[in-house]
Amino acid sequence: xxxxxxxxNRFRPDRRDFLKTSxxxxxxxxxxxxxxxxxxxxxxxxxxxxxxxVQIRRDGRIVVSVRHLEMxxxxxxxxxxxxxxxxxxxxxxVTPEHAPAGDAYKAPPLGIQSTSGSWSVRYAYQQHRxxxxxxxxxxxxxxxxxxxxxxDECRTQAGVVxxxxxxxxxYAELADDASRRPVPDEVVLKxxxxxxxxxxxxxxxxxxAKTDGSQKFALDMDLPGxxxxxxxxxxxxxxxxxxxxxxxxxxIEGVRxxxxxxxxxxSGVAVVADRFWTAKQAREQLKIDxxxxxxxxxxxxxxxxxxxxxxxxxxNIAVSRGDKGALSRIPSSRRLIADYELPYLAHxxxxxxxxTLRYDGDRAEAWAPSQFPTLDQGVLAHAxxxxxxxxxxxxxxxxxxxxxxxxxxxHVPFEAAAIAKRLRGTPIRLVYTREDDMRSGYYRxxxxxxxxxxxxxxxxxxxxxxxxxxxxxxxxxxxEKTFIKDGVDPLVVEGAANNKYRIPNFQVSAHHPVxxxxxxxxxxVGHSQNTFVxxxxxxxxxxxxxxxxxxxxxxxxxxxxxxxxxxxxxxEEKSRWRKGLARGHAAGIACADYWDTGIACAxxxxxxxxxxxxxxxTVAIACGLAVNPLSIExxxxxxxxxxxxxxxxxxxxxDGEVEQxxxxxxxxxYMSDAPAVIDVHVxxxxxxxxxxxxxxxxxxSPAVVNALARLTGKRYRSLPLxxx
Amino acid sequence: xxxxxxxxxxxRREVKVDPSTPLLWVLREELKLTGTKYGCGIAACxxxxxxxxxxxxxxxxxxxxxxxxxxxxxxxxIGADPVGRLVRETWVEKDVVQxxxxxxxxxxxxxxxxxxxPKPTDANIEEGMGNLCRCATYVRIREAIKSAATKLT
Numbered sequence: 001x002x003x004x005x006x007x008x009n010r011f012r013p014d015r016r017d018f019l020k021t022s023x024x025x026x027x028x029x030x031x032x033x034x035x036x037x038x039x040x041x042x043x044x045x046x047x048x049x050x051x052x053x054v055q056i057r058r059d060g061r062i063v064v065s066v067r068h069l070e071m072x073x074x075x076x077x078x079x080x081x082x083x084x085x086x087x088x089x090x091x092x093x094v095t096p097e098h099a100p101a102g103d104a105y106k107a108p109p110l111g112i113q114s115t116s117g118s119w120s121v122r123y124a125y126q127q128h129r130x131x132x133x134x135x136x137x138x139x140x141x142x143x144x145x146x147x148x149x150x151x152d153e154c155r156t157q158a159g160v161v162x163x164x165x166x167x168x169x170x171y172a173e174l175a176d177d178a179s180r181r182p183v184p185d186e187v188v189l190k191x192x193x194x195x196x197x198x199x200x201x202x203x204x205x206x207x208x209a210k211t212d213g214s215q216k217f218a219l220d221m222d223l224p225g226x227x228x229x230x231x232x233x234x235x236x237x238x239x240x241x242x243x244x245x246x247x248x249x250x251x252i253e254g255v256r257x258x259x260x261x262x263x264x265x266x267s268g269v270a271v272v273a274d275r276f277w278t279a280k281q282a283r284e285q286l287k288i289d290x291x292x293x294x295x296x297x298x299x300x301x302x303x304x305x306x307x308x309x310x311x312x313x314x315x316n317i318a319v320s321r322g323d324k325g326a327l328s329r330i331p332s333s334r335r336l337i338a339d340y341e342l343p344y345l346a347h348x349x350x351x352x353x354x355x356t357l358r359y360d361g362d363r364a365e366a367w368a369p370s371q372f373p374t375l376d377q378g379v380l381a382h383a384x385x386x387x388x389x390x391x392x393x394x395x396x397x398x399x400x401x402x403x404x405x406x407x408x409x410x411h412v413p414f415e416a417a418a419i420a421k422r423l424r425g426t427p428i429r430l431v432y433t434r435e436d437d438m439r440s441g442y443y444r445x446x447x448x449x450x451x452x453x454x455x456x457x458x459x460x461x462x463x464x465x466x467x468x469x470x471x472x473x474x475x476x477x478x479x480e481k482t483f484i485k486d487g488v489d490p491l492v493v494e495g496a497a498n499n500k501y502r503i504p505n506f507q508v509s510a511h512h513p514v515x516x517x518x519x520x521x522x523x524x525v526g527h528s529q530n531t532f533v534x535x536x537x538x539x540x541x542x543x544x545x546x547x548x549x550x551x552x553x554x555x556x557x558x559x560x561x562x563x564x565x566x567x568x569x570x571x572e573e574k575s576r577w578r579k580g581l582a583r584g585h586a587a588g589i590a591c592a593d594y595w596d597t598g599i600a601c602a603x604x605x606x607x608x609x610x611x612x613x614x615x616x617x618t619v620a621i622a623c624g625l626a627v628n629p630l631s632i633e634x635x636x637x638x639x640x641x642x643x644x645x646x647x648x649x650x651x652x653x654x655d656g657e658v659e660q661x662x663x664x665x666x667x668x669x670y671m672s673d674a675p676a677v678i679d680v681h682v683x684x685x686x687x688x689x690x691x692x693x694x695x696x697x698x699x700x701s702p703a704v705v706n707a708l709a710r711l712t713g714k715r716y717r718s719l720p721l722x723x724x
Numbered sequence: 725x726x727x728x729x730x731x732x733x734x735x736r737r738e739v740k741v742d743p744s745t746p747l748l749w750v751l752r753e754e755l756k757l758t759g760t761k762y763g764c765g766i767a768a769c770x771x772x773x774x775x776x777x778x779x780x781x782x783x784x785x786x787x788x789x790x791x792x793x794x795x796x797x798x799x800x801x802i803g804a805d806p807v808g809r810l811v812r813e814t815w816v817e818k819d820v821v822q823x824x825x826x827x828x829x830x831x832x833x834x835x836x837x838x839x840x841x842p843k844p845t846d847a848n849i850e851e852g853m854g855n856l857c858r859c860a861t862y863v864r865i866r867e868a869i870k871s872a873a874t875k876l877t
Contacts, residue, residue, distance in 0.1 A: 070823075072821075072859045073822070204819055206821070206824065207815065207819060207820075208816055209824075211799075211821065211827060212759070212799065212800065213758070213800040214800075222758070275745075275749065277742065277746065281742070348858060349825075350763045350769065350823070350826050350857075350858045351825045397824075399825025400823045400858045434763065434765055434766075630819055640860065641861075642859070642860050662764055663764050668856060670856055671850055672854075674863070676863070
């Protein structure tokens with residue numbers, strides 16, 4: 001069973017949801033989800049305000065509550081577009097807002113409220129269309145009653161219901177009446193050919209606030225009396241405070257408190273002060289004696305050696321097709337062994353990790369840029385000894401996320417709770433400095449790969465054995481039992497085990513070493529490594545076979561893999577520029593199936609100062625119906641830029657300590673590192689929409705390296721690239 | 725704690741802070757001008773860029789005591805400037821932003837660049853726009869700067 005389905009089935013919440021309307025406090029129509037928790041027994045059949053999805057207010061504004069975190073991907077524009085389409089709303093009246101953490105906002109496939117996996121539009125599409133259509137039907141019903149006509153005699157356009165005899169009424173005028181009507185069970189959805197909003201390039205709804213300084217991000221929280229907290233963290237993951245001297249720190253004016261707090265692993269010293277700068281200065285004055293007893297000091301070089309040795313032998317089997325002995329029967333002249341080494345990577349979102357929290361003894365209120373709000377709410381509740389219903393968590397705009405704002409251990413709320421508990425009644429803002437953020441772990445894991453390939457007489461791979469060595473994201477968490485099958489973490493092997501190439505004799509196995517470095521998912525997760533491995537190796541075989549890299553891939557791909565085939569076919573048409581490149585320039589190709597989205601790219605590269613210079617990238621994406629083409633272009637462009645990071649930078653450890661602490665040492669791509677031109681082409685389709693936020697991330701680094709190979713004849717299998 | 729008088733967005737403001745406090749934190753925490761962002765604290769990312777005496781300046785390493793009489797213009801105030809207004813409008817038109825966290829700094833750098841070089845080349849843009857964007861909105865930033873340049877007389 002596929003990973004997502006396993007997730008979904010396991011975490012389907014034990015609840016009945018039903019749509020209900022109510023007249024909001026402010027009047028108008030509020031269409032939302034009531035939660036009924038049978039498990040909670042008495043008083044569970046709540047009649048309180050439902051968790052809103054869409055409100056039509058008397059002033060005409062249509063407020064859409066978005067259950068996902070806006071972290072740049074445009075979800076605060078996309079989900080309202082879907083509702084507005086079926087509602088026939090006037091787009092200029094639509095105002096999105098972040099839904100708080102709440103059971104009603106839990107969504108497939110994880111069954112928690114989450115922003116991950118490029119899933120938001122994919123799993124909201126049908127439900128949000130139906131929500132919009134239901135609200136519209138209720139407004140039409142209210143108008144029909146008022147005019148004493150049949151609903152099917154009315155039509156709607158841009159927030160107005162029109163009757164058969166020239167009547168018209170704005171939604172705002174009808175909202176109160178509509179709110180007293182039952183929610184229709186059955187609604188007819190529009191045909192895609194009738195769409196007026198979905199499918200149209202629509203500018204982001206949050207641009208203006210993000211260009212005049214008025215957009216409030218979580219780090220901009222400012223509550224009366226709020227204190228800023230920084231934590232002095234152990235230099236090695238999991239170490240504890242043995243003793244500390246805070247005399248100098250406490251003597252600084254504005255310092256409120258200094259105390260030891262538990263971390264998820266180990267402990268640290270929290271400094272709470274009236275200002276960020278005060279807290280930072282005070283933290284520098286701390287003298288801490290750390291206890292490293294029993295703490296493993298991870299070291300990248302030693303880990304490499306260990307991983308290399310592990311990769312020599314197969315690990316736990318992720319997939320095995322065909323004949324395991326086939327490889328050994330292929331003559332050595334047609335056999336290839338490729339060893340890959342890919343580094344730890346920091347997400348390094350530009351807004352450092354943070355959370356604002358006030359604990360009042362019997363309740364708590366938090367403001368956080370959270371990718372997993374209900375999980376973080378649960379961590380806060382547990383840590384503060386409260387029922388989750390007593391913990392309000394407001395989701396606030398994030399300055400990037402890329403997976404870093406969703407660790408399963410909820411270490412940020414865990415720390416915030418420890419501080420807020422001590423400062424009961426005072427709002428505290430826990431801030432990670434850049435250095436804290438970069439050295440805090442939860443990295444994309446470092447991996448080593450050994451792939452042995454046997455090439456058939458036709459030049460196509462006929463046997464493939466891939467051993468992946470990398471820490472698991474899931475082993476050791478509450479999800480281990482559900483998702484780890486035969487000792488394999490499906491996220492570590494994704495892109496390797498389930499790629500769409502038809503190779504008859506095919507084995508992928510995995511070793512998951514346990515290392516004292518927290519790891520977590522980074523945009524495109526396992527694909528960020530496995531697609532690099534697979535796509536550079538496939539390219540190498542295409543060169544060996546003297547075949548065109550696109551034609552070779554199409555020949556090898558499963559005929560059923562229509563999305564990736566469509567993407568490659570469109571790429572072929574849109575990258576004709578590959579044929580007429582200047583001297584010293586070359587093009588590289590890569591493609592992938594990313595959770596059903598087909599993605600392919602071509603990169604034009606030259607070598608400047610022994611580094612690859614990426615001039616242009618052409619992307620083709622097959623993602624089903626394109627809800628907002630302008631946003632899909634932006635996401636693909638952004639993913640390409642983000643995906644270049646692993647060519648440039650790495651997180652390394654020496655004697656247990658992370659060696660990078662800021663952007664001078666872990667240098668992400670700046671404008672001068674990024675291609676000047678990224679053309680994005682979407683395969684036209686009316687199929688249900690698929691994800692677009694991550695898919696382009698993993699294809700750019702192999703495409704660049706494939707181009708480099710054409711320029712130098714060398715294969716680059718260790719990242720980051722040192723010199724070319 | 726020392727009292728400083730600084731001019732921000734055309735207004736004389738008085739703040740009482742430790743002299744080592746970077747201008748960034750004075751803007752954000754004393755004057756509540758949170759459009760200027762903290763990203764790195766070592767002047768590497770540019771999220772904290774403002775105009776100081778008309779020049780794009782990173783404020784996370786600039787002590788408030790060094791500001792003196794130079795006028796500070798932040799993202800909140802740049803709309804009063806015709807080039808600032810044009811750049812902001814172009815940013816919206818070109819749908820540049822994603823998470824938006826770096827964009828205050830990007831806009832401040834772009835305005836400074838266009839004031840110095842109204843017809844910037846690609847090389848000028850790359851040189852003048854040393855602001856980090858983790859969402860990698862660079863293609864649209866480049867397009868927006870070129871588009872704004874065509875509207876400058």
